[in-house]
Amino acid sequence: MLIQPIDLPSPNFRDREGGPASVDMLMLHYTGMQSAQAAIDRLRDTEAQVSSHYVVDEDGTVYRLVPEHLRAAHAGISFWRGRRALNEFSVGIEIVNPGHEWGYRPFPAPQMDAVRALCVGILDRHPIQPRNVVGHSDVAPNRKQDPGELFDWAGLAAAGIGFWPEAHGKTAEPDETEAWQALESIGYETQWPLDIVLSAFQRHFLPSRVTGQLDAFTMARLLEVQPDP
Numbered sequence: 001m002l003i004q005p006i007d008l009p010s011p012n013f014r015d016r017e018g019g020p021a022s023v024d025m026l027m028l029h030y031t032g033m034q035s036a037q038a039a040i041d042r043l044r045d046t047e048a049q050v051s052s053h054y055v056v057d058e059d060g061t062v063y064r065l066v067p068e069h070l071r072a073a074h075a076g077i078s079f080w081r082g083r084r085a086l087n088e089f090s091v092g093i094e095i096v097n098p099g100h101e102w103g104y105r106p107f108p109a110p111q112m113d114a115v116r117a118l119c120v121g122i123l124d125r126h127p128i129q130p131r132n133v134v135g136h137s138d139v140a141p142n143r144k145q146d147p148g149e150l151f152d153w154a155g156l157a158a159a160g161i162g163f164w165p166e167a168h169g170k171t172a173e174p175d176e177t178e179a180w181q182a183l184e185s186i187g188y189e190t191q192w193p194l195d196i197v198l199s200a201f202q203r204h205f206l207p208s209r210v211t212g213q214l215d216a217f218t219m220a221r222l223l224e225v226q227p228d229p
């Protein structure tokens, strides 16, 4: 599937401080607004000061707002694997969905087909490790829930996008110290309460169980996802 984005330029970009070669992350969002048009308008509004590189509509139409070599303003205050201010390093895709505030709903198949094809192209163009394919909630767990627990991270991983080891439904004795170590080694910022960080982890890696609780399934999943020591 070849993606041919429709250009809808946004004025809300800057040069990347380290130049185009800075890109080593891919960040996925949902728009969280009542309509695609409202989201696109906001992402192109000088006053709003926000943008993304791409918007993917529910029918699979892809819009390009900012070229990948430039820095878009989609991440905000953010942290992953020891780094902050992730707009500098990332390509951002906004996926149209009303989100938890306006009626969160499944991402339709044509939209996911386009997201996958777009991601494959981005990964071809930049040296992005699987562990650097993240959701907005991963990098800002205290204030973001997107793209959320209905997003098909497993399907993306099956297409070679991102890190998402198969879930085996194992259990392990919950241990808070070990859980924090796992969360930190995966990449999460650990200054927030445990339930906040666990919810973000669950949204991405254990989406059937977004409770914020450290139960035996979540503990086992943390151990599955953490890098080998």
Ligand SMILES: [Zn+2]
Binding pocket: 028, 029, 030, 074, 136, 144, 146
């Ligand atoms: Zn977002």
